[in-house]
Amino acid sequence: MRQTQVGSLPVTEHSPELERFQKLLPFYVNGTVGSDDRNWMIDFLARHPERNAELAFTGKVQKILKTVGADRPADVGLRAILSEIRAEREPLPRLSRIKDMLTTSFRIPVPALAGLAIVVIVQGIVIGSLKQTSLVQDAETYRGAMVPPDADVAQLKVSFSPSASISTISDLLLHTRCRVITGPSETGEYWLAISDPKRIKETVAELRKNSVVDDVMVLGSRVTP
Amino acid sequence: MTDLPSAQLDALLNQIADGDEQAFSTVYCHYQRFVYAYLRHKLVDPDAVEEVLHDTFLAFYRRPRSYATGQTRFSTWLCGIANHKLGDWARRRNRQPVTANTDDEFLESLPDPDYDSLGQLEQAEEERVLRDCLDALPADHRETFFWVFYEEEGMEQVAQRLACPVGTIKSRLHHARKRVAECVKLKLGAYR
Numbered sequence: 310m311r312q313t314q315v316g317s318l319p320v321t322e323h324s325p326e327l328e329r330f331q332k333l334l335p336f337y338v339n340g341t342v343g344s345d346d347r348n349w350m351i352d353f354l355a356r357h358p359e360r361n362a363e364l365a366f367t368g369k370v371q372k373i374l375k376t377v378g379a380d381r382p383a384d385v386g387l388r389a390i391l392s393e394i395r396a397e398r399e400p401l402p403r404l405s406r407i408k409d410m411l412t413t414s415f416r417i418p419v420p421a422l423a424g425l426a427i428v429v430i431v432q433g434i435v436i437g438s439l440k441q442t443s444l445v446q447d448a449e450t451y452r453g454a455m456v457p458p459d460a461d462v463a464q465l466k467v468s469f470s471p472s473a474s475i476s477t478i479s480d481l482l483l484h485t486r487c488r489v490i491t492g493p494s495e496t497g498e499y500w501l502a503i504s505d506p507k508r509i510k511e512t513v514a515e516l517r518k519n520s521v522v523d524d525v526m527v528l529g530s531r532v533t534p
Numbered sequence: 535m536t537d538l539p540s541a542q543l544d545a546l547l548n549q550i551a552d553g554d555e556q557a558f559s560t561v562y563c564h565y566q567r568f569v570y571a572y573l574r575h576k577l578v579d580p581d582a583v584e585e586v587l588h589d590t591f592l593a594f595y596r597r598p599r600s601y602a603t604g605q606t607r608f609s610t611w612l613c614g615i616a617n618h619k620l621g622d623w624a625r626r627r628n629r630q631p632v633t634a635n636t637d638d639e640f641l642e643s644l645p646d647p648d649y650d651s652l653g654q655l656e657q658a659e660e661e662r663v664l665r666d667c668l669d670a671l672p673a674d675h676r677e678t679f680f681w682v683f684y685e686e687e688g689m690e691q692v693a694q695r696l697a698c699p700v701g702t703i704k705s706r707l708h709h710a711r712k713r714v715a716e717c718v719k720l721k722l723g724a725y726r
Binding site for chain 2: 338
């Protein structure tokens with residue numbers, strides 16, 4: 310075993326004192342140790358000056374990590390997001406352009422224009438109502454805090470680990486005989502129905518013990534974990 | 535990461551929900567570096583980080599009101615979205631984020647690195663080596679480094695955040711430093 314001679318006491322690689330120093334060091338460097346531990350570290354470093362190199366190295370690690378992203382221009386990413394958002398809103402200006410084209414480019418008699426306007430309005434209502442339905446569905450099935458419309462038939466809300474693959478999730482659902490009602494949400498939740506509702510407790514327990522499952526919530530009636 | 539005051543944040547979220555780009559820019563500029571750094575500790579490829587960061591803020595822009603004030607810190611909530619966007623990204627590419635093998639028992643058996651020579655790192659080249667070695671760490675070690683060294687959180691806080699005992703955090707940090715030190719020593723030895 311390697312030893313470092315310090316003052317009158319040797320510090321071995323596995324001495325409890327050295328172990329304490331090494332485990333406290335990151336928190337001493339980031340300034341979050343309590344005053345007792347801080348004083349102990351100061352005292353230890355005074356007694357073992359050869360350990361200052363380790364302190365300096367850990368400080369360098371922190372310095373490098375603190376600079377992550379510092380040289381990244383924020384406006385590039387922001388511009389990309391804003392241009393994508395604006396592109397999504399594109400249809401409105403296009404409609405305006407068509408209207409302008411109709412009123413300025415073609416000289417249509419007033420009664421014909423009125424007839425055309427009625428046709429356009431009726432079509433607009435039909436298309437608008439279809440679009441509205443689609444938007445409502447999008448909003449309701451959106452993977453946010455809202456509960457999807459068909460979630461009332463679901464019995465469980467399950468959050469899977471972000472690292473879980475689709476095949477792992479499918480295998481687990483097959484194994485536990487669960488059916489996906491909807492999902493995943495923005496935060497990775499799935500709404501599930503169980504083939505045998507009497508087995509709800511067993512299914513919850515089985516899901517919870519799987520490492521790819523972050524959380525299981527029983528919908529409707531609560532089950533004691 | 536210092537979150538925006540909750541009253542200001544609430545106002546901004548409402549403005550964003552009404553399509554206010556200026557309000558979105560304010561939130562983006564305040565949090566983008568933090569979320570970038572968080573993702574950078576999970577993903578080694580900077581282009582992939584940019585992609586997931588983009589998806590994260592886009593998801594936030596589309597549904598800013600899905601954040602429930604008071605339930606969790608806003609920055610933590612953003613990390614949650616980032617995690618799921620990262621999962622989507624990995625699934626899209628049918629692969630897991632690049633991670634190295636964790637072999638703590640092997641590391642435990644190694645003697646302490648020679649920190650005397652490592653303490654002399656000063657040149658940009660040497661800092662690049664250190665950065666490369668940090669990137670080569672396993673994902674769980676990198677994430678622990680992020681919360682401890684980037685976010686400067688205390689040991690109990692990090693343990694709670696990563697849902698593991700304080701002892702695990704301490705030994706993970708110890709092994710991670712040892713691994714980085716060995717890597718730097720090896721690479722610098724090759725350079726010199």
